[in-house]
Amino acid sequence: MNYHFGRGWTRWSPYLLLLPGILFYFVIALGPSLATTVYSFTDATGIKGATVNWVGLANYKEFLLMGQASKDNLSALGRTLVFCFFVTTIQFGLGLLVAMIVNQNLKGRNFFRTLYFMPIILGAVIQGLVWSLFLYPLGGPMAKFLALFGARSEFLGGPPFVAFAWVIAIQIWANMGTTMIIFLAGLQTIPSELYEAARIDGANPWQVFSNVTWPLLTPSVNTNLTLNIIGSLQAWQLFLILIGYRNGTQVLGYLIYATGFGQTSGSVTSSFRQGYAASASIILFLLVLVLGMTTNYILQRREARIME
Amino acid sequence: MSKKLYLVLTIVVALSMLLTACGAKATPTSQPPAAEKVTLRVLVHQNPPMVAFMEEFNKKFQEKYPNITVDMAVVNANELSTVTQTRLTANDVDVVDMFGFANGAQPYMKQVDPPNWQQLIDAGLLMDLTGQPFLKNYDASAIQDAGTYNGKVYEINLGRVSYSGIYYNKDLFTANNVKVPTTWTELVTACETFKTAGIPCMTAGGKDGWPIFVGAYGLLGSIYPDQAALVEGLWTGSIKWNDANSLVMWERMQVYARDMMEEGASGIAGDAAPGRFASGAVAMFPGGTWYGPAIDAAQPAFKWGYIPFPGSDNADDNKYLFGKYDQGWVVAAKTPNKDAALLYLTEFSDPANYQAFVDAVGFIPTQPTAKLSTGIGAEVAPYLANFRVGYEQYWIAPKGAGQFANPWATYFKPFGTDDDPKTLADKVQGDLQAGLNAVK
CATH class of the missing domain: 3.40.190.10 (Periplasmic binding protein-like II)
Known part of the structure; x- marks a missing residue:
């Protein structure tokens, strides 16, 4: 038998080296996930020392079936899917386009790569504040610009669908840098000989893209689509910072936060309901799981087809 | 060789700890110990005049009690309950500015969850302040209506406000x-x-x-x-x-x-x-x-x-002016700085300090000796006989x-x-x- 790491105790060295990572994963990721699943069947408040009772499926029934609130929850779920669709498709398309542009041998391309990636570094709070100030309706830059045309900048505090659309736009602005970088890395792995061969064969730019670039970007496409879908389904920070808890704008991620930390009524005296919020988290997890696995299945089949 | 070195080091460390422990016991006790250094962790919500007052109050408090350093955190009002819950749970805060000691469930309400302050008390996270001398500085009705739960006092309410x-x-x-x-x-x-x-x-x-x-x-x-x-x-x-x-x-x-x-x-x-x-x-x-x-x-x-x-x-x-009992002070039940926290509330409740507070924030006072000497106080004074607790304080x-x-x-x-x-x-x-x- 050939042992890569030798015989005796050294044979176990790879497992020992993996152990810290595995332990870290269990403590930081798997443990809390399992705890959330258990919490979802309780009336936990998240307050240390408070009595926790087993309530079975009551939280799930309340979330999905109880009164008008359950219909509002399902609306939030639908809104989450709408948010996911627009963020994923636009961020994916824009990220690819920008990556292709900054992959050209242009003057100042490193500056533009940095510029497009910069919002990622800022973090959600700064991202939200920047846009709140930019869109400030009484003297903000956008308000001054729109005033030239007799229009107003009441976006984030205006009708819910307008505020919601702006959060989509800002989410894309905030995260497009990651999509761009992944595509850029993918583009740089494509051998230049393939482009030269295509051009010698007389291919036009579209044919070069569709027959060379696009198929060879498959790993980047798969990564970006998966990350964009999961990231947008779980989004909530920008909703909190930009518009707060407002009817007609909540997505599931924010609803979970607001419910868990007693912010749903807009009152400072509402209750902490982390057991109930945990049940909503599990529903969101199932949504991410189904969408993520379906996407992965489709993408893997596509990749296999291309490799044939 | 290295094993010997470890052995020697271990012995040295163990001996040092032992001698340090003995040395501590040997400290003479006849002299009063210097006041213990304490960092008092205070959490308040963002309200610029109130924060400005608190910064000034903390400065004076620290001058009077040089062994106490006040570490005050300021959060947005919408975030106060969240931060309160997490910091109380982590036992990472001593004194908290808490809103809305109201909204108790009424007999005609069915299947309602208790409000968050009640959840915190039931979990044993807020200190029972019953019998503290500084409570006498406040209106008995304010202590009863906006600070008492199950016969015990958990909050000193700092004033009423009108929002209508x-x-x-x-x-x-x-x-x-x-x-x-x-x-x-x-x-x-x-x-x-x-x-x-x-x-x-x-x-x-x-x-x-x-x-x-x-x-x-x-x-x-x-x-x-x-x-x-x-x-x-x-x-x-x-x-x-x-x-x-x-x-x-x-x-x-x-x-x-x-x-x-x-x-x-x-x-x-x-x-x-x-x-x-x-x-x-x-x-x-x-x-x-x-x-x-x-x-x-x-x-x-x-x-x-x-x-x-x-x-x-x-x-x-x-x-009519409708309003509510506004913010109040609560103390973490498990605070390691109990004496400093109670001292903080005692100083704050001193009538002169409290008067300065209501002057700064424009509250309708809950101390009977305090005067409505602010601009807003003069404006609401004619309507105080018609002050009523508002919808928000009753509704669940x-x-x-x-x-x-x-x-x-x-x-x-x-x-x-x-x-x-x-x-x-x-x-x-x-x-x-x-x-x-x-x-x-």
């Missing part, structure tokens, strides 16, 4: 020859006059949402002056959000949101609104009494008045109620999507009824 009034710009009223309104019709006429003169009628912090609907609580109060009865009526079905009285309220709320609020109000943050009003550009500003000091701080020479929201056409219905929504089950002006355009009072009234009642049916 309107600030008005005296110079603009004089310059445009507008009489201070005492009825709804007069208010509508005043707004039309200002708008005709190119002056926005009202402003408020629409970006935060709540300043718009809280600003209209006076309108709600003029229609339903007994707000405890209103809440009971809504729960028991004797009052509906789409009955004739309520429909009048919705119609007026639409006028308030659509016609009275200035363009762009939806983008103004709650704590920026007083500055906007103090700039003198707007005629009126519906809001709580806590804004008074912020207006003065923004423009000390600015002349303003404060009146109850005239929501009814009968002036007698508009004489039934589980299953929809997101529209509230009397909020923000449902109307431009803040929301609704533009028909009757349709909205039916929707609001429908959302409430769904909850009432679900908990039957």
Whole structure:
């Protein structure tokens, strides 16, 4: 038998080296996930020392079936899917386009790569504040610009669908840098000989893209689509910072936060309901799981087809 | 060789620890020990005049007690309950500024969750302050109504506020020859006059949402002056959000949101609104009494008045100010700095310090010896006999109620999507009824 790491105790060295990572994963990721699943069947408040009772499926029934609130929850779920669709498709398309542009041998391309990636570094709070100030309706830059045309900048505090659309736009602005970088890395792995061969064969730019670039970007496409879908389904920070808890704008991620930390009524005296919020988290997890696995299945089949 | 080295090092470390321990015991006890250094962790919400006062108070407190360092964290009001919960749970805070020691579940309410302050007490996270000497400085009624649970005192309430009034710009009223309104019709006429003169009628912090609907609580109060009865009526079905009285309220709320609020109000943050009003550009500003000091701080020479929201056409219905017991101090039950925390509350409760506090924040005092000496105090003094606890302090929504089950002006355009009072009234009642049916 050939042992890569030798015989005796050294044979176990790879497992020992993996152990810290595995332990870290269990403590930081798997443990809390399992705890959330258990919490979802309780009336936990998240307050240390408070009595926790087993309530079975009551939280799930309340979330999905109880009164008008359950219909509002399902609306939030639908809104989450709408948010996911627009963020994923636009961020994916824009990220690819920008990556292709900054992959050209242009003057100042490193500056533009940095510029497009910069919002990622800022973090959600700064991202939200920047846009709140930019869109400030009484003297903000956008308000001054729109005033030239007799229009107003009441976006984030205006009708819910307008505020919601702006959060989509800002989410894309905030995260497009990651999509761009992944595509850029993918583009740089494509051998230049393939482009030269295509051009010698007389291919036009579209044919070069569709027959060379696009198929060879498959790993980047798969990564970006998966990350964009999961990231947008779980989004909530920008909703909190930009518009707060407002009817007609909540997505599931924010609803979970607001419910868990007693912010749903807009009152400072509402209750902490982390057991109930945990049940909503599990529903969101199932949504991410189904969408993520379906996407992965489709993408893997596509990749296999291309490799044939 | 290395094993020997480890052995020697281990022995040295063990001996050092032993000698240190012996040395500690050997410290003479006849001398009083120097006061222990303590870092007192205090959590407050963002309210600029209050934060400014607290910073000054902390400075003086630290000068008086040099062994205590106050580490004060300031968070947005919307985040206070979240941060309170997490920091109390982590035992990472000693003294907390807590809102809304109210909203207790009433016998007619079914399947409601206890409010967060009650959850914190039940979990044993708040200290029982019963019998502390500084409690005697406060009104017994304030301690009872806004600090007591199951016969024990957990909070000292720092003052009452009204949120159902309107600030008005005296110079603009004089310059445009507008009489201070005492009825709804007069208010509508005043707004039309200002708008005709190119002056926005009202402003408020629409970006935060709540300043718009809280600003209209006076309108709600003029229609339903007994707000405890209103809440009971809504729960028991004797009052509906789409009955004739309520429909009048919705119609007026639409006028308030659509016609009275200035363009762009939806983008103004709650704590920026007083500055906007103090700039003198707007005629009126519906809001709580806590804004008074912020207006003065923004423009000390600015002349303003404060009146109850005239929501009814009968002036007698508009004489009430609705409000609540505002913030109070609670102490973490498991604080390792109990003595310092109680000292902090004792110092704060000293009548001179408390007077400075209410002067700074514009609260209606809960210490009987304190005077209403602020500008806002002088404005509300004539209405104090008609002060009533407002709807928000009584209401707990039934589980299953929809997101529209509230009397909020923000449902109307431009803040929301609704533009028909009757349709909205039916929707609001429908959302409430769904909850009432679900908990039957």
